[in-house]
Amino acid sequence: MALVGDYLPHAPGFVAAGDRPRIVSERFDHPDSFTLDRYRATGGYEGLHRALRRSPAEVHADVRDSVLLGRGGAGFPAGVKWGFCPPGVWPRYLVVNGDESEPGTYKDRLLMERDPHAIIEGSLIACYAIGLSQCFLYVRGEMALAQERMVAALDEAYRAGLVGRRIGGTDFSVDIVMHWGAGAYIVGEETALIESLEGKRGMPRIKPPYFPAAIGLYGQPTIVNNVETLANLGWLMRNGTEAYLAIGSESSPGTRMVAVSGHVVRPGVYEIVNGTTTFRDLIYGEDMAGGIRDGQRLKAFVPGGGSAPWFVEDQLDLPFEASVVGPAGSMLGSGAVIVMDETTDIPRAALNLARFFAYESCGECTPCREGAPWLVQVLERICDGRGTARDMDLLGEIGESICPGDFPHAASEAKGLTAVPFPFKMTTICFLGPSAYVPVHSAMTLFREEFDVLLRDERELVLEPEPFEGPAGAAAVALGARPAPEAAHG
């Protein structure tokens, strides 16, 4: 068949690091890694056929025993999540979460573009293990090439008898439906993803139930798994649980894809060993990002995508291990490290991320819908040199209304700060609201002095009286001509 999009070069970005073990990127060096021929020639669909020779319960047990952690952000063990389907309730569905939109993250796009069959194989194994009778592959709307590659791979797999009716001559039958989004960050949240898949506005559902395994798509038990999580399953079935557990640490086995962006010598997506690789290995390693560009020094880094509280030099030697990073005040999120060197304007960096979340707020919960744009307005005022000390308090108060109580942050010896562990309390249905406050709080806590130099004395700010415009003008003010989150966005 004609290979769709084969005249387009692969997305650059992936960097093979030394001779480290590779699971999900094992085929990335082949220019035709996205074809069925290459996939099969490199052990593809062997894992599925091995799974089909065993009972669904045995396959599920293998995945549970492998401690495969979800790679979408929350890091919940996939096998445990699968076990949350209530017994005797049918049908059950699988939704593949390929709506990757977290700032700094783009491993899932690379996987969908370069190894779509691994995602298909993983989805089939999941469906087989827990009796999911239909699978929906939800790909982010803005990823046209990933959509083309996934569609082409699905068409190949259907024709080869690998998807659809009586797979491999067994009783196992499942359709995989290609679905694509239309540009909404919040839809990466699994209950919002399900709403979106039902054709609605992508707003998160109220919890509990905490897992759509209880009540999901069309009210039925539904498993939502991230693309990278599923891409591990073919390898896992082919090589066995023991081989998987031999890589990484006991509580975080295997590998994970991490994008390192920002001010480093060699930005790229690296497949790292989970649990043992440290941030220093990744950022400074000669076979990885190679240190800070232009001989500069590190100022701060985001360890797990835009939603993650920032780290500084003190945390460089921490490993990619949730049980270590959480108490240190942040999270591993979805595999994205954004590095900021000492030239970075910290208040503006915080404003940039806060603006992202304000823009992406779905509008469901008041603290987020109102609070996030308010954070942006106050930060803009400060960055423009019109802020006062009271604005700093105001940022804290807005944050408190989204996340009451102690807010996580990293330790800093230089600043005399001890860590406040992750996570936070929250007044919103999902993590987007708190995420808007994350960069603001990290910046204010770790780099307060960069804000202080921007602040003005209130007495310096002379307020021009508003001209009286009569009842019409007054009405407009009372109704609150609320500024759009960001006029520049369409």
Added chain:
Amino acid sequence: MTGYFTSDNRRRAVEIVGRYPKPASATIPLLHLAQAQDGWVSEEAMREVAELTGTTPAEVLGSCSFYEMFQREPVGRYLVNICDTLSCALMGSGELLDHAERRLGIGAGSTTPDGLFTLHAAECQAACTEAPCLQVNYRYRYRVTPEDFDELIDDLAAGRLVDEMPDHGVLARVFQTVPADRAVGAVPPGDVEGPPAWMPAEEER
């Protein structure tokens, strides 16, 4: 209410609807189909999507207006999205955006008078290590310098990139085709009784 979609697209739309256990799930894919046909989503299109998905035009508008990619007014033939989120901002997306505004003679959020280009400052586009990046109709350009940008605009204006960058609205240029003899078929959830065939009854965990 029929008459919006071309006959090819109408056939495609019916096929897409048939893949879901509930037709309303096809709302977003059909809105994309409409946008691929016209470059934007008109009210007429939304009415027909509602008819095809068994929903109301108001519900379709509700969904359509939630998602950023759907344009409810015509946009340029080429939608240029310059990423402006942190990784790109650290690597100079602000300067690139300024340059783009000057080169195209429009502010971000607007369309050139000839209807060729619409410029947006966009949220993270998932190419963070290749910053600053941009997308033209959701096709990438990486590590874009002002000179690269000028060349890209020249190439697009001269029609040299029509193969790589289809008109606005077209995403994947291939549609999933499920051979009739291979399809399991979508079943409304209420019509399903008991576990699927391969699940042993005693394993109703």
